[in-house]
Amino acid sequence: xxxxxxxxxxxxxxxxxxxxxxxxxxxxxxxxxxxxxxxxxxxxxxxxxxxxxxxxxxxxxxxxxxxxxxxxxxxxxxxxxxxxxxxxxxxxxxxxxxxxxxxxxxxxxxxxxxxxxxxxxxxxxxxxxxxxxxxxxxxxxxxxxxxxxxxxxxxxxxxxxxxxxxxxxxxxxxxxxxxxxxxxxxxxxxxxxxxxxxxxxxxxxxxxxxxxxxxxxxxxxxxxxxxxxxxxxxxxxxxxxxxxxxxxxxxxxxxxxxxxxxxxxxxxxxxxxxxxxxxxxxxxxxxxxxxxxxxxxxxxxxxxxxxxxxxxxxxxxxxxxxxxxxxxxxxxxxxxxxxxxxxxxxxxxxxxxxxxxxxxxxxxxxxxxxxxxxxxxxxx
Numbered sequence: 223x224x225x226x227x228x229x230x231x232x233x234x235x236x237x238x239x240x241x242x243x244x245x246x247x248x249x250x251x252x253x254x255x256x257x258x259x260x261x262x263x264x265x266x267x268x269x270x271x272x273x274x275x276x277x278x279x280x281x282x283x284x285x286x287x288x289x290x291x292x293x294x295x296x297x298x299x300x301x302x303x304x305x306x307x308x309x310x311x312x313x314x315x316x317x318x319x320x321x322x323x324x325x326x327x328x329x330x331x332x333x334x335x336x337x338x339x340x341x342x343x344x345x346x347x348x349x350x351x352x353x354x355x356x357x358x359x360x361x362x363x364x365x366x367x368x369x370x371x372x373x374x375x376x377x378x379x380x381x382x383x384x385x386x387x388x389x390x391x392x393x394x395x396x397x398x399x400x401x402x403x404x405x406x407x408x409x410x411x412x413x414x415x416x417x418x419x420x421x422x423x424x425x426x427x428x429x430x431x432x433x434x435x436x437x438x439x440x441x442x443x444x445x446x447x448x449x450x451x452x453x454x455x456x457x458x459x460x461x462x463x464x465x466x467x468x469x470x471x472x473x474x475x476x477x478x479x480x481x482x483x484x485x486x487x488x489x490x491x492x493x494x495x496x497x498x499x500x501x502x503x504x505x506x507x508x509x510x511x512x513x514x515x516x517x518x519x520x521x522x523x524x525x526x527x528x529x530x531x532x533x534x535x536x537x538x539x540x541x542x543x544x545x546x547x548x549x550x551x552x553x554x555x556x557x558x559x560x561x562x563x564x565x566x567x568x569x570x571x572x573x574x575x576x577x578x579x580x581x582x583x584x585x586x587x588x589x590x591x592x593x594x595x596x597x598x599x600x601x602x
Contacts, residue, residue: 250459372409380431391422470495501556
């Protein structure tokens with residue numbers, strides 16, 4: 223009898239644990255967004271010190287746009303999707319090398335459209351669009367390996383122990399009809415699929431994945447206002463950007479069958495959504511969002527959300543206030559202690575060029591490589 227009671231108690235405890243786990247996994251923060259309360263981002267609110275690092279402008283290292291930025295103790299790794307280059311600099315901004323060789327050869331690449339840096343292994347994964355496979359490099363620039371051709375086309379990816387998470391928006395034989403697919407490590411076997419959509423009328427080509435300094439991975443679907451965390455082979459809601467009645471009606475977007483229907487849905491309406499550029503650290507998550515519509519002026523906003531204190535701040539101005547130079551409010555990189563932004567050289571005056579060039583000991587021009595601004599977070 224005691225054995226029966228023990229077994230019954232164990233089963234009950236297991237069921238309670240399962241239910242608690244399900245509850246914990248499904249819980250997420252609802253961020254109420256009120257753009258009428260948007261203000262300017264004041265440097266003094268969050269930061270207590272600044273380090274400015276110019277990325278060296280030299281032959282073979284010209285950057286069109288920083289699409290992704292990775293910072294290590296010794297290196298700055300830049301992915302420029304427009305120039306389809308992976309460039310490695312030291313922490314002072316001196317150019318070291320380009321990763322990978324662009325060309326038509328068997329170990330060369332034609333176009334990288336997304337990359338990921340694995341801090342634990344110190345390797346770089348890069349998706350080559352034309353061959354539709356993943357190249358692996360070390361920081362010395364050596365090609366370590368290359369996967370077979372993937373079974374589906376995809377725009378961006380994130381590699382985990384569970385396999386390759388890919389954002390796919392291609393119909394037909396090389397598409398799954400889902401925003402998010404988990405492929406096995408061979409890039410052939412579809413393990414799981416998420417977020418079905420009839421037609422990807424609002425597809426994006428920038429990366430839809432991000433990660434925290436401690437290795438947590440996140441997915442941002444262009445057809446949703448919920449940011450999901452990738453946990454094992456599951457997808458768990460992390461935060462929801464709630465724009466109220468101004469939220470893009472995503473439930474209709476996933477059912478739309480042609481682009482004209484989508485255009486009619488958002489035309490002449492200042493809906494809010496199009497979440498992008500998501501970053502997270504131990505206290506904050508950061509993301510951008512914008513208005514959408516046709517024939518009307520559109521605005522872009524940045525959000526700081528302290529998910530420990532449950533506090534939200536919305537910013538619209540393109541540059542920070544209370545700082546000497548025009549530092550962009552578009553976040554490039556976030557660690558637990560430092561946020562990295564770009565100093566916008568194109569709007570500097572001649573006197574400012576001379577002043578900052580003297581301070582940094584380098585000759586800056588409007589077409590120089592980006593200047594990175596490392597802003598140290600206050601201890602909240």
